[in-house]
Amino acid sequence: AQSVTQLDSQVPVFEEAPVELRCNYSSSVSVYLFWYVQYPNQGLQLLLKYLSGSTLVKGINGFEAEFNKSQTSFHLRKPSVHISDTAEYFCAVSGDPGRRALTFGSGTRLQVQP
Amino acid sequence: ETGVTQTPRHLVMGMTNKKSLKCEQHLGHNAMYWYKQSAKKPLELMFVYSLEERVENNSVPSRFSPECPNSSHLFLHLHTLQPEDSALYLCASSQEPRDRGLYEQYFGPGTRLTVT
Numbered sequence: 001a002q003s004v005t006q007l008d009s010q011v012p013v014f015e016e017a018p019v020e021l022r023c024n025y026s027s028s029v030s031v032y033l034f035w036y037v038q039y040p041n042q043g044l045q046l047l048l049k050y051l052s053g054s055t056l057v058k059g060i061n062g063f064e065a066e067f068n069k070s071q072t073s074f075h076l077r078k079p080s081v082h083i084s085d086t087a088e089y090f091c092a093v094s095g096d097p098g099r100r101a102l103t104f105g106s107g108t109r110l111q112v113q114p
Numbered sequence: 115e116t117g118v119t120q121t122p123r124h125l126v127m128g129m130t131n132k133k134s135l136k137c138e139q140h141l142g143h144n145a146m147y148w149y150k151q152s153a154k155k156p157l158e159l160m161f162v163y164s165l166e167e168r169v170e171n172n173s174v175p176s177r178f179s180p181e182c183p184n185s186s187h188l189f190l191h192l193h194t195l196q197p198e199d200s201a202l203y204l205c206a207s208s209q210e211p212r213d214r215g216l217y218e219q220y221f222g223p224g225t226r227l228t229v230t
Contacts, residue, residue, distance in 0.1 A: 032216050032217075032218075034218070036221075041223075041224075041226070042223050042224070043118070043120075043204055043221035043222050043223045043224045044204065044206075044221040045221070046218070046220065049218065051216065090157070094216060094217040094218075095216070100145070100162050100164065100169055100170055100217065101147055101159050101162055101170065101217055101219070102217055102219055104156060104157045105156070106155075106156040107156070
């Protein structure tokens with residue numbers, strides 16, 4: 001079985017400050033990891049993904065994430081946030097052949113303040 | 115149209131009504147999914163279709179009835195719903211993986227359903 005824990009339900013941050021959204025996973029098999037973003041009244045948009053290779057993954061809108069196998073983490077970072085980054089962010093994992101879909105975390109609401 | 119589209123975007127229905135949600139994917143994928151997203155709750159996977167065959171059904175009440183007539187279209191038929199069924203219903207698609215266990219999903223914008 002696999003699971004995802006997003007440790008913070010809300011993260012308030014000031015504009016132009018750096019931010020880190022935390023994600024830890026649990027899995028008995030090799031994993032593929034994803035971050036999605038959801039803007040108000042919209043669906044989920046893929047931000048970035050880790051499939052294999054380099055542990056530092058770059059995505060859209062200036063976001064990046066680092067896969068840390070020993071700590072079973074996949075934290076999302078941005079060096080300088082904008083008001084437009086205000087949204088819900090979801091971490092997800094796949095890799096369990098018995099589960100034919102992604103397993104999502106409960107989400108982190110990023111609130112960027114001016 | 116590109117990506118995954120869903121219609122309608124908003125739906126208000128009474129508990130005795132029958133309605134259907136439609137999803138269409140333009141990505142050439144062969145697997146489609148329905149998720150329910152309620153306020154303050156994690157995303158709930160409802161149904162999975164692969165090659166038009168239902169392969170996962172996560173204890174969803176029978177008042178929700180999915181239909182997948184081909185690999186591009188997915189429907190969710192609704193009847194005698196309850197107020198607690200009010201939520202955002204999201205459709206997604208993916209390509210059944212060549213790499214075992216890799217499911218990269220692409221989502222539609224969702225249908226906001228309100229049951230009165």
